[in-house]
Amino acid sequence: MNESTDNPKRNHVGRVLVAVLFFQLGLAGLLFWDDIADGLRLPGLSPRAPALDNPIRPGDQTRRFQPDRARPGGIPMPSSPLPDRLTLTVVGGGTRALLEGSIQPGDAERIEKQLSALEPMPEGVFLNSPGGSVRDALMLGRTLRQMGMTTALRSGDICYSACPYLLAAGTSRTIPDDASVGVHQHFFGENTLLPTFLAVEDIQRGQGEVMEYLDQMGIDPLVMRHALATPSDEIYLLLPEELESYRFIKKPS
Structure with a gap:
């Protein structure tokens, strides 16, 4: 040649x-x-989505991500805010553990130790969290699955951002009609200018890990299309039929 x-x-x-x-x-x-x-x-100016307390309907499910103010449908939040870190409280006479609050770095290891120390071991966990650290949610989710835990929300509870990965880990999952599950884009590192400028590869790797995790837990990874299309300061609230189609819950027989 x-x-x-x-x-x-x-x-x-x-x-x-x-x-x-x-x-x-x-x-x-x-x-x-x-x-x-x-x-x-500037906060409060030109919102791209309605407030979280506006009821949702098919095709109108994106809300501003302010879970400290109100739950969907105008259900009031508790008088005290959710904890800044994930906390574990034994409920139901020891049959369940309540995981409540934001998921911070290091929470996965800390909560795993607390769960392992419980006697008797709870059958499952209730979740009430606005989300937080994706990596910790994935780590703790794998622990919950290894322990054979069920996951559930109680009436009026929220499970947003990284929390649905904990929900996905349950051997069975229960979501009342007046509870709320929402997804959006994630940060996989520090949210500062320089790391974000250099973070394309890390973001792709992180999204790949999340999709693999969801598949392992029996959840349809296509739920990520809503997360990827929703900015981090907004939340996409999943309808009951979407929770069924993405296999978070089973269709009624």
Whole structure:
């Protein structure tokens, strides 16, 4: 093969590599600008979605992510806010454990130790959480599955952001009609300008890990399409029929 036939191929490869480079730079630039826009956005101005207490209906399920103010449908929140860290409380005469509050880094290991120390071991856990650390939710979720725990929400409880990964871990799952499950985009690192600018690979890896986890837990990974399309300051509330179709709960027989 002579140089005249090599040159067109080299030029084509070069154009492809340049196009890929510009695509990656453009994606990183969008992430960079999104962080700047979040920093400049004034709270309470030009909301992109209705408030969380507005009732949902098919096709109108995205709400501003302010779970400390109200639950869907105007159900009032408790008089005291949810804990800043995930807390474990034994309920139901020792048959259940209540996991309540935000999921912070390090909570998975801490809660696992607390669960392992319980005698007798609870049959399952109740969840009431606005979400938090994705990695800790995945770690704790795997622990709950290994322990053979069921997962459930109580009447009026919320399970948002990373919390549905704990919910997914249950050997069986119970969600009352007036409880609420919601998903949105996640951060897989520190939410600062420089890490976000360099985080394209980490985000892709993190999303891949989440989808693999959901599949292992028997949940349809397609639920992630709603999460990926919903900004982190909003929440997509899953309808009962979606909870069934994505296999969080079984269809009535």
